[in-house]
Amino acid sequence: MNHVAKEPNKEPTKLLIVDDLAENLRALNAIIRADDRAVYQAMSGEEALTLLLEHDFALAILDVQMPGMDGFELAELMRGTDKTRHIPIVFVSAAGKELNYAFKGYETGAVDFLYKPLDPDAVRSKVNVFVDLHCQRMEIRRRVEEQQATMNELxxxxxxxxxxxxxxxxxxxxxxxxxxxxxxxxxxxxxxxxxxxxxxxxxxxxxxxxxxxxxxxxxxxxxxxxxxxxxxxxxxxxxGVLSIRPGWTELQDMLRRLTSDLSRQAQDAGTTFELDAPQAVSGWWDEFRIEQVIVNLLTNALRYGGGKPVSIRLVATEAEARVDVIDQGPGIDEAMQARIFLPYERGAGNGVPSGLGLGLYISRQLAEAHKGTLTVASKPGEGSVFSLVLPRGTPPA
Known part of the structure; x- marks a missing residue:
């Protein structure tokens, strides 16, 4: 199989030639090759079928008389397969015209029939026509695909x-x-x-x-x-002008203060807070903005927690701190989990005012502004866990 040079960023036009004699393949290849083409060679029908299933050819030139599977049999197989039935077939034969091979070739779907010895100019001219037709079809297909893509975008x-x-x-x-x-x-x-x-x-x-x-x-x-x-x-x-003003911030006292401040709201929702923050955890964060995130998480847990206790857990490593807000509400299905961090998305609460649906959107943006994350883990019927993870960082020199 010979591969010829191609233009940069342009797929070469692929041609298939099939003959059981190597010298015939070399001669035909010399006639039809060009810089914008890739000529594939096969010395049997079986080898040709393998190539036909792997590549999209603009033209197949088949020798009629081959041992085993002859050209006519190969053509019939090509016409019976969706991937190959559209490929134009040109038969080549050394037999005399009196055997009426051309008629049989056209019956099997050939577009032309050539006799040996081949006229190089005639062969070259015919191949050029089919290559041009193939290129036009590819261009039309490309434009249709582009139009379809444009319509999809619109x-x-x-x-x-x-x-x-x-x-x-x-x-x-x-x-x-x-x-x-x-x-x-x-x-x-x-x-x-x-x-x-x-x-x-x-x-x-x-x-x-x-x-x-x-x-x-x-x-x-x-x-x-x-x-x-x-x-x-x-x-x-x-x-893009949301301001973050980091300072040395301690989370344990913050959580104690916020759960105390929101205790009246928790009472109105028929529930309580359960805080698990056994140790002080400090980091380089904007205290006001982190408070804003935690208040959003706590009020959401009251709103959607079904009146059951809300747990807050503070854990930390040397590198990061994590605040988990855990409710025992109805949970969030997977489709909704992808939407709750979008602006103006609101769930069905338990009577607690539900606001504008901006809290989780703003909270995630604030977490990311601190190089952290805000995620949710939930299953319907199993409550939800909102996790705020923040790198602890170090103050600037």
Whole structure:
């Protein structure tokens, strides 16, 4: 088998010649070879079949009279196989025209029949025609594939656009809903106070009453601030300006403080926190941002934990620290696990306000900004484990 030179980055056109005599193969190869072609040679029908199944040929030139499987038998096998039935066949014979081989050759699907001795110019001209036709077919196929790929890209882009528009509309609806709740509460509170003032009932504003009023107002204002902060963080993440200010941070005390701060929220959800943090673990992190991640994980565990205790585990090696937040909720199926870290994705909680669906998205971005990871391990019916892993690092010199 001879391989000829080819143009860079261009697949050569493959030709197959089959003859049981080596000198005939050499002579035919000399006639049809060219820089943009690869000529494959076979000395039997069986050898030719092996090559036909391995390569896509533009043309097969078959000698009629070969021992064993002759050219006609090889042609019939080629026409019976999907991979080879499209290959044009040219028969070559040294027998006289009176044997009527040409008629039998055309019956088996040949496109031409040549007699020996061969006319080099005629052979070369015929081969050039079939090579050109093959190249045209390949170019058409390439263009069709490119058009199909372009159509697929357009369909994917349209689907992404539809998804983005749907998410935008849902997001605006969520923002309106989530902001309306604390605003309505504040509005009702102010209306009640105005009514008491109009009636001159100053006793309604005693020290205990004022303390409770301020606490309620603070909770509603903080809820709105958190929503606005989440939206600002998403904007910063997408514009690449999210700021990280590392400092020497200790996780054990942070977890104790956060679980204490959120104990009232846990009580409202009908559950408790179980903290397993036996030792102090320090690292070079942005304390405010790590708190933000852990608070998101804890509030999510309360929201989707089914009212069962939420466990928090702190473990560490010399290289990294890991915080696991473990709930006993309904779990998350595999398809949803791939989506919960996308913006605006929200699950079905247990009545705890579910926010804008930005918490896990922001948390993963913050973990990655610290060169860490935020992952989930879960199975339906078995709860979920969210793991925040952070390299401990060293402060700059």
């Amino acid at each position: 369909r994917a882009a349209q689907e992404e656009l539809r998804y983005a528009l749907r998410m935008r509309d849902e997001f605006m609806s969520m923002v309106a809903h989530e902001l309306r709740t604390p605003l309505n509460t504040l509005f009702l509170e102010t209306q009640m106070r105005k009514m008491q003032l109009d009636r001159g009932n100053l006793e309604a504003f005693g020290e205990d009453a004022l303390t409770k009023m301020v606490a309620r107002d603070e909770r509603q204002i903080q809820a709105m601030i958190r929503l606005i902060d989440d939206m600002l963080d998403v904007s910063r993440i997408r514009s």
